[in-house]
Amino acid sequence: MKLAVSTSLGVFFVVETSRGSAPHPYHHGNLGPALVEAALALLHETQDWAFSLREVARRAGVSHNAPYKHFPEKRDLLAAVAARGFEALAERTLAALEGLTDARARLLACGRAFVALGIANPALYRLMFSAVLTSPDAGRPPIEKAAAAKARAIVDATLADAVQSGALPASMANPSERGAASLAMWSLMHGLTMLAIDDFVGPPKDVETLVDPMLGALLNGIASHPPALPANIWMAPRLSQRHADDPVTQTS
Amino acid sequence: MKLAVSTSLGVFFVVETSRGSAPHPYHHGNLGPALVEAALALLHETQDWAFSLREVARRAGVSHNAPYKHFPEKRDLLAAVAARGFEALAERTLAALEGLTDARARLLACGRAFVALGIANPALYRLMFSAVLTSPDAGRPPIEKAAAAKARAIVDATLADAVQSGALPASMANPSERGAASLAMWSLMHGLTMLAIDDFVGPPKDVETLVDPMLGALLNGIASHPPALPANIWMAPRLSQRHADDPVTQTS
């Protein structure tokens, strides 16, 4: 006997009751999420998103073509996984912020949470920022953009608080300056994380040892000499369409 | 005698045959490099390294299995392409440095060259720092490591010069401090480039507009408060082997 339960999200899943449980219910009841879960596991095991959609289906106990009823193509499954990564990032950043009041400590905490997630989940992190997700016409998938924007908003708010509290110069109330600072922070942390997980920088004792000196230096520089940038530069549409200039081709 | 072979793109390359002129010389004479060239072109066209080895072979005008005589597997071809990318980076950085004497200007020039190469060659840049190259046991391929080290040495030397010339504090003669500064610079530039080419930050007017404020702020911070880090952290062996802690799995 089966029992259908609905969550607050309207997602249905099926609970198998001990009596007369059908071993192969025709409908899974919660594929989609289950596929994302399986993909996440596979991603973590193989540290690569080259796994086959068929393998994901196998793990979820469905036929090799079932995933296509939920994700038009593999890219869409990966996008859903990436979005989960950004959600986790937002969660963990918020958790790291909890209880901290000092503005600088809060900014450092954002950086630590960021790098820590990357180091603990290299493949997921790589996927989150990867280009396999961007379709040639539409840029990055909306589901991922939304999740990423939420994570970014947290850092942005923390930065704004720091200005309010006087830890950063008042001129940074200017969105153009604050945007530049935010971008600088993300760039530094993103670059550091990528270098760390891609074996360009060796294992530090712990994340703070790596993050604090770097981010600390940047924050000092920002405080003493705030950078400015054209506004609205974040998530603007499609830079990489024009990639044709000055390509590397010939051996010199 | 020379023999001209044309690919489907109309790209010509010339094979030197020692004597007899056959329309289809059994031996290409210069495969290997030609494969790298074809892969580079394909990488630039498709902005992706998902192209097939067979397609590369087709472009080089050889059979689908010929590449395996030069590269044990696809990863090895890609590693050779990535190495070419780092060589180009070193070249361009040196070219950008030419004629500049001011220490700060030279450091900014390094950053600009770095980001400019990435923006002009997104797929190549992504490949250079990608993880598809790292074999599970041996880390990053030696051919790439060597090329990358050469590019890094240039920035390092420029940094050392800046200390010598007094543009940066004397305490940074200390390798531990200079290493940290170097890593911070790379991190910032790498992160900025990745965010730019992966559509997280919109198109700036030009590279300077993006690089100078960011890198300028970091340099100010470094000058006023030099960070320090454990030595020899660059290219140390294998961080990402231990990735198992704190994975993202369940929806919370």
Added chain:
DNA sequence: CCCGGTAAGTTGGCAACGACAACTTTATGG
């Protein structure tokens, strides 16, 4: 309460891919 439409799964199939094996052609040095 049945009945038809649609969402969710199913099997079957196809072209293409990476990698292996076995064969053939060319260059070379003792």
Added chain:
DNA sequence: CCATAAAGTTGTCGTTGCCAACTTACCGGG
């Protein structure tokens, strides 16, 4: 001058992403 190895060839195998056609289960309107 021939043996041998390097370089290129055809053929094959298992697997993959995705398409097509079919089947099963659910759900709302008469």
